[in-house]
Amino acid sequence: MNGLHALFKPTGIAIVGASEKVTKIRGRLLKLLVDGGYQGNIYPVNPSSPVIQGLPAYPNVAALPDIPDLALIAVPAQQVMQVLEECARKGIKAAAVFSAGSAADPVGSRLQDQVAEFSQRTGLRVLGPNAEGFIDTINRVIATFSPTMQMSSPVKAQGPRQGYVSIVSQSGAMAFALYSRACADYLPIGHLVSTGNEADVECAEVIDYLIEEGSSRAILLFLEGFKNPARFVEVAQKAAAAGIAIIVAKVGKSTAGQRATVSHTAHLAGSDMAYDAIFSRYGVIRVDDPEEMIALGSVVSAGILPKGKRVAIITTSGGAGGWAADICEEAGLSVPELHPDFKAHLRGIIPDYGSAENPVDVTASVVEDGGVTLMAILKEVAGTEGIDIALVIVSLVSPERLGQIEAPLSALLSGMSRPMLFHSPGTSHDSARRILMQAGSAQLNLPVFARAMNKLADYSDFLERRRPASSKTGQPQPTVTAVPYHRDLLSDTDALLDAYGIARPAEALVRTPSQAVAQAQRIGYPVALKVISERVPHKTEAGALALSLATDAQVAQAFEQVVANARNYANDPSIDTVLVQKMMPPGRELMVGGIMDPDFGPMVMLGFGGIYVEILRDVTLAPAPLALADAHAMIDRLKGSSLLRGARGEAASDVDALAGLLVATSHLLNDAHQDIGELDFNPVIVYPEGQGVAVVDSLIVKKTIVPEQATPACHTATAAGG
Amino acid sequence: MNGLHALFKPTGIAIVGASEKVTKIRGRLLKLLVDGGYQGNIYPVNPSSPVIQGLPAYPNVAALPDIPDLALIAVPAQQVMQVLEECARKGIKAAAVFSAGSAADPVGSRLQDQVAEFSQRTGLRVLGPNAEGFIDTINRVIATFSPTMQMSSPVKAQGPRQGYVSIVSQSGAMAFALYSRACADYLPIGHLVSTGNEADVECAEVIDYLIEEGSSRAILLFLEGFKNPARFVEVAQKAAAAGIAIIVAKVGKSTAGQRATVSHTAHLAGSDMAYDAIFSRYGVIRVDDPEEMIALGSVVSAGILPKGKRVAIITTSGGAGGWAADICEEAGLSVPELHPDFKAHLRGIIPDYGSAENPVDVTASVVEDGGVTLMAILKEVAGTEGIDIALVIVSLVSPERLGQIEAPLSALLSGMSRPMLFHSPGTSHDSARRILMQAGSAQLNLPVFARAMNKLADYSDFLERRRPASSKTGQPQPTVTAVPYHRDLLSDTDALLDAYGIARPAEALVRTPSQAVAQAQRIGYPVALKVISERVPHKTEAGALALSLATDAQVAQAFEQVVANARNYANDPSIDTVLVQKMMPPGRELMVGGIMDPDFGPMVMLGFGGIYVEILRDVTLAPAPLALADAHAMIDRLKGSSLLRGARGEAASDVDALAGLLVATSHLLNDAHQDIGELDFNPVIVYPEGQGVAVVDSLIVKKTIVPEQATPACHTATAAGG
Known part of the structure; x- marks a missing residue:
């Protein structure tokens, strides 16, 4: 267990600043903890009264009759440090500091530094400041003042297969916003942690704790940036090994400042792409909006991931089915032909004016017999082959539709080996959503369904690739270089490129x-x-x-x-x-580059060249070094990758040679990351299969030690592009 | 008024097949009509009983004591034609046929043809078959059996500014699905019409009726395809003139068959792009999913369109604000610097640890005084300049947040000249959504907000451009051709291109x-x-x-x-x-083409050439002929248009010459559309500003009369590309 046990599973809790008034933060904190059913001792601390909310209260921390593990600190910001020192003297092991002030304003910033120093010095672990606390619904620790707790009730994980989802958020408001949405959809939330300004405890460490704690199957992470990026990389690998999905909302794309740079590569990358590269490498699932985050949590919680992207759409409305098919294909899923046996069986069940072709229009008439025909259809869907996901489109406006088949539906879903999800074109009744979640399914809006399934199929593929037995696996191998890297090579780009086997015309x-x-x-x-x-x-x-x-x-x-x-x-x-x-003959023009990300270190970039590179940004980034499999995965992430692989009757390009160049470049970047700032091979011409690649122009920007001086562009030894 | 008055505003209604059993379609139809408060006479027709649901019933249509305008026909499909003939003999003017059977199956298809013939012969207007009826909530005509009517209650338009939204749908299920969502969001629905198989009355005609009827401010159209595309083009122009927004979900992108074609152009177009082109030309707003459709309806219903894309984000949560900014910019909106006066005023209201920069973090503390501070902030937002849209992010989990400021908020919103919309990061309470809708606002999820605003700003710009006084307007002008078009020109492509002033190397x-x-x-x-x-x-x-x-x-x-x-x-x-x-010097490679769309006639295509054209499909289509302004709008619709206009320090291309080529090509296509099947100018090299364009290769495919024969490719007079 990492060092957060005293924080998240405390034997006793002191609430410093606890108040009688439950409309105020300081009163609500105590009330929520008591009402939540916390099993340890609770010690209100406040000199104003010997009894608070019916519990014996103490004038200060020193006066406590016992040493609780945790102190919840809800005093004005100016008093926080004094209270923390008292806690340390008492032997308290952890504290959560709710007091406001962000790291960006003067008061908050000073408190931030003081707490960091304090925690370092005393070993007392601090959540916050400016945190909204945490909850553990399983062990009933409700250590927050959020009013959302009074309006949203958590549900327990149901049945043998459902698992808990936890929320970790740098924004307190987003933590409880996600919580309220999750509760409304009957998603079982295990833990919720608002990490606030992270003067001490940071989100990566909290995730690490949750992995070890073991009750979470998915972690919803709301992130503005990592305090310690390397720690997150470790934790993400641990989560992947444990089969726990990290579903992340990383915000700040639009405000990420673009560094002033010389090369194309660094200009295109921006800092946000490095996050994408890291997330992609370590199987972290990135989401675009809150609804998608909850949807992904729902499906992961149900315990079955899609193994591919083939969707069977079963619909009671032809119109809705057509729309679903459009939305699925747009998002990258396929809506394939179904098995002939399935179609034959189905024709025996549905009316003549229905259709057994995917999207399967079973017609609205099938729901008119109390669910008997609908269940017969769903059983056929569950049993057929050649699909990865079933989407059932049926109106859930009324509570009866699923209420009348709750038991057989649950039995069917619990025996399935792939996800079956539901969509109600109109509103969906509360009870229908509850029944679905408890049976291991969910009601999802169409665009969210499509995006979520696409990402989960990729995640499932990621998990498959990282198994030791998988033929898809790839560990970075040291490249055999002609000369081991040493700094002198930088004075002669030709020698440097030769050392890594990077040939030029x-x-x-x-x-x-x-x-x-x-x-x-x-x-x-x-x-x-x-x-x-x-x-x-x-x-x-x-x-x-x-x-x-x-x-x-x-x-x-x-x-x-x-x-x-x-x-x-x-x-x-x-x-x-x-x-x-x-003058090299024409071929596909790409660019290969390298940047040194301030958070995650050396990264390789691959993109299409030519006019579109700046506008459409069809570029992809990956952390160096790359295994050959990583290089192929990079190529496949390009929007135009099918072109390289030989789409539409075009000759396939020499992707193996391109992958080899990416691997070599990644080793160069990794070896020389102390010395190189940026690297551009642009254009790289990729010839047809078996005919190799040509690095037509190269630019290597050395790291400069004098910070105010313009970065000198290293001699460009090979050239002919622009 | 067009001919649908008897159908939608009937003086009396007969229900043929009406039944006592309200759980059945035939009983529910009567019950809903009575419960809905229909003011005219209702005549149940059924030989089985003299009284049905307490009303006197008649054995057949001939026996009716009066001639109602409308018959609702809910008898088995086999009896429909007989009943329709009786109706015609009686003098009934319109009928809605609910009986099932789609146009795709044999029974439905026969009924379809019979109804079409009947309607043509008798002049009796028929809605359906396979329709789910219609409703008019304003005049209280509920002519449907949909169970949704028992679960969703329509609301009236509120206040001086809110207008009604109507639903027209070829899918009955989608019509009522949208209705249930609209009701849940307190969107005032005026009319709903399910057009079913459209043997007679088609959706374009219904929209025409609604425009003339006058109570609808927006029409939500769920569409699989037009029976009469030209009629829709007329109606769309009429809607634009009346300032009524048509918000369309056109499904069938994924299944649209790609015709076998010779040219690049036709291959890239597909039939769905022609719909996009027509929608774009006539200001029809296309949506991607049901939630977006309701969101657009909400904002249009409130009566104020955004005049541009600049969003001020006011948030009580920094995290949610950051996410909103990302999502807005991703969707094409901007989140600009705010006016210095606004920032100064705001700093006087919000805590020090907030931020007056956009996204404006007013902090959660501003909602703790019963709404006084929140209202003060919203007043500042309402009064500032330099923005087009205000987005207020605040938790609406609790009903109190807006309940306590309902009156001043309504007053503020009713005086605003631009949209102010709300987003609750967590769930949103029913009463909060009601208050917002009635005050002329709405609660929207972030991605839907961003997409909806982007589309409405474009729509607003469209309305502006079509004003006679606008400098942006452009009517197609006949091109001055050297020789008037005649079919003989096709035998000499050089002469044809010369006639339209299309120069080649x-x-x-x-x-x-x-x-x-x-x-x-x-x-x-x-x-x-x-x-x-x-x-x-x-x-x-x-x-x-x-x-x-x-x-x-x-x-x-x-x-x-x-x-x-x-x-x-x-x-x-x-x-x-x-x-x-x-051999022409290099420049930007584009392609210009032409197709003859089976629905909408000659269309001009513009796209970037090179490797990306097939993969990324950065192509745009517009109906011929083009005015110069249309040609520029086409160019601007390309994802890579900023490149042509001179983005990122690149030299601007000669877009005027390109626009001229598009106009000339559009006239050629329009003049020769009887004779030409497809046209490809590929590549078209576009040179820097003032240096023109070069049509390097051209391919003109003549229309062939023998259908089974391969389409002959016409001599390609100019050449050098591929």
Whole structure:
């Protein structure tokens, strides 16, 4: 068990600042704890009265007759430190500090630093400040003042298969907002922890505690940013090993500042993409909105994940079924042909004017016999092959629809090996939602259903890949480099790239037109010319490159032109060095890059090049180093990946060579992450299967030690793109 | 008034098949009509009993003591035609046929044809068959058997500004599903019409009726396809003129069959894109899911549209505010800096640890004084400038939050000139939703809020553009063509394109290597060679083109090669014609195309070329002919449009020239739509501002009269792409 046992499973609880008035935070805290049925001793602490809410109260912490594990501190911010010191002196092991003030304002910020120092010094673990507390519905510890607790009642996990879902949130309001939504949908919430400003205890550590505690099957995490990103990476791996799903809402995409950068790669990445990369690598499921978060919790709680993306849609309304099919396909699910046996059986059950084709229109008439026909249909759906998910569309406006088949429906669902979920096109009655959740299903709105299933199928695939026996697994292997990495390699990009086996087209540096012609003849026509200068990092806009030169005369003339353009652009008459490079035949243009994320370290980027890269941002990021399987997964995450794999009759590209380049680049980044700031291979031309890739242009930006100085762009040894 | 007055505002109603049993459709129909408070005479018709549900009943239609306008027919499908004939003989003017059977099954299909013929012959207007009836809550005509009516109660439009929303649906189940959701959200529904199989009355005609009837401010349309697309186009224009929003769910994207086609354009279009094009042209708002449909109805019903996309987010929870900002920006809204005066005023109201920056974190403390501070904040928000939409995020879990400020909130909202909407991160109490709707606001989930506002701002812009006084307006102008269109032009594509002023690069047809060299010298190097043959429509895969040829020797050699490749590919040794074309310098590659949509006629397509076109489908379609403003709107609908307009420091492209090409192409398509099946200009190279466009390759597919024969590809006069 990690060190949070005293915080979350305390033997006794002191409430410092407890009040008689239950309309106030300080009174509600005590009342909720008592009403919640906490089994340990409760000690109200307040000098104003010897009895508070019927319990003996104490004037201060020192006067307590016993040493409780935990103190809940609801005194004004100015008194918090004094109370904490008293707690430490008393031997109390943990505290939750509710007092307000965010880390961003002066008062809150000072308290933040003081609490951090205090906790470090005394070992007393502190939740908050500015936390809204925590709850444990299983052991009945309700340590919060949130009024939501008086309006939303938690339910227990039901039946042999349902598991608890817990909520961990840096925002107190979001913690209880999710809680109220979960309760309204009869989702069994085990723990809820509002971590507030995280002066000491941070969300990753809380998740770690919940994994060890063992009652949670899914953790809903509302996140603004990690205090200790590396700790989260560890915890995410532990959760994956334990089969506990972390479902995360990471906010702050829109406000994430874009760092000033030289390379394309860093500009495209932004800090939020690094979170996506980490989440993707470690099987953390990212959600887009609160409703989706609850939906994912519901399905995971029910204990069965979809093993793929094939949906059978069973609908009492053809119109709703058509809409569902559209929404499913839009979200990346498939609505395939169903098994002939299933269709034959179904035709024997449904009216002639129905349809046994997916989406299966069983017609509204099947619900008119008290549920007998509906159950017969659902049994057929449960038994058929070739699908991963069943979606049943039926009106749940009335409580009777499911009420009359509650027992057989529960029995059917508990025996199923894949999810069967329900959608009511109109409103859904409270009791219908309860019956479904307790039977291991849920009522979901269509877009949420589609997105949730898509993500859970990916998560299921992730869990499958990480099994030791899986053929899909891939652990990063050290790349065999020609020369081990050492910092001197940075002074010669050619040697660095050679060391990692990253090949470039034939090329030579020249300083005169006649040298250019001689080298062009040696390399073979056509060639490209490119000015090499730190003052001209992006050649296209400077007119500092010439492509497809086919004759000696063209080369000589182009040399004069590009040098003149570059001198003019950079206002630097000393520019004279030009790279002559083999003009590579056209192929798919991609870019491979590297950034050093301040939170998560070296990351490899892959994206399509050309005009769309900036606008559509079809780029993907992954933490270095990469195993070959990781590199293939990166390629598959591109929206345009099917193009590389040979979609629509196009020739397949050499994805194996591209994956190899990604792995090599990832090792370079990992080895040199102390020295390199950014890396761009752009364009990387990918040729048809078996014909390799060409790194046509490269830019490596070294880390600089002088912070105020412009980052120097390292000599770009290979070149011909822009 | 159109001809549906007798159907929807009947003086009297006969219910044929009416039954005593209110659990059955035939009994419920009568009961709902009576309970709903219908003011005209009601005549149950059933030979089994002289009194049904306390009303005098009649053995058949002929026996009725009076001639009601409308008959509701709920007899078995086999008896429907007989009853309809009786109705016609009696002089009844309209009927609604509830009996089942879809147009797709044999029984339903026969009934469908019989009803269509009957209606044509007698002039008796028929709703259905397979309809679920209609309701008019304002005049209290409840002509349906839907059990939803017993569970959902409609509300009246409130206050001076709220307007009614009506539902028109080809799916009966979806009609009442939307109705139940609308009622749960206190959205005032005026009319609901389930049009069923539309043997006679179709949804476009119903919308026309509703526009003339005048009580609807928005119409929610659930659509599978139009019986008469041209009628819908007329009605949509009428709705726009009347300021009535049509909010449509068009289903069937995923099942829309892709026609077998020769050109890229038709392949990319699919039939669903034509609907998007028509909706976009006529200001019809398309939704993605039921929740969004209700949300849009709510906001339109409240009477104020957003005039732009700038959102001020006012939140009691920083976490929820951050999430909202992410979701808004993702959906295309902006969350801008707020006015300095607003920020200054707000700082005087909110605690120090709040933030006056957008999203404005007013902190949870502002709701602790009975709503006084919250109202003060909302007044500041209502009064500030520089925003188009206010989003207030506050917990509505409890009924008290808004209950205590109902009167001042209503007063504030009724005086606002832009929408102020609310979001409760947790659940929202029923009474809070009621208060908001009645005050002209709504509680919306975040993704739905963001998508709805984005669409309504576009709709508002559409309404603005169609005002006669608007400078943004654009009516299609006849293009001045060199030669008026006549069918003979099709035999010479060059003449056809010249007639419409569509210029191509310099070129010549040749049949020998020496001719090729001579023409290349005349045109000027570099050149491209391309084999011209109907057997080789796509040159790249046949190896039938050669690019960037720079010398006589290269041209001569390439001639032999491309001819050999093409002969081999097409297995046709007679191929000998090659086009020599000026090799155009690189630029932005787009494609312009044309299709003849079976529903909506000639359509122009615009898309980015290159590798992404197939995968990302960044293409847009618009009905021909285009005004210049339409052409610019098409360009702006591309995801990559900002690139053409000069985003991220790139040079702006010549969008005016591109728009001109679109207009010319649209007139060509419009003039020649009887003769042309498909048209492809691919690639169209767009050069920097002022430097024009080049139609590098063109393919025109003539319409063929023999249906079984392969569509012949017309000679591709200009060429060099693939």
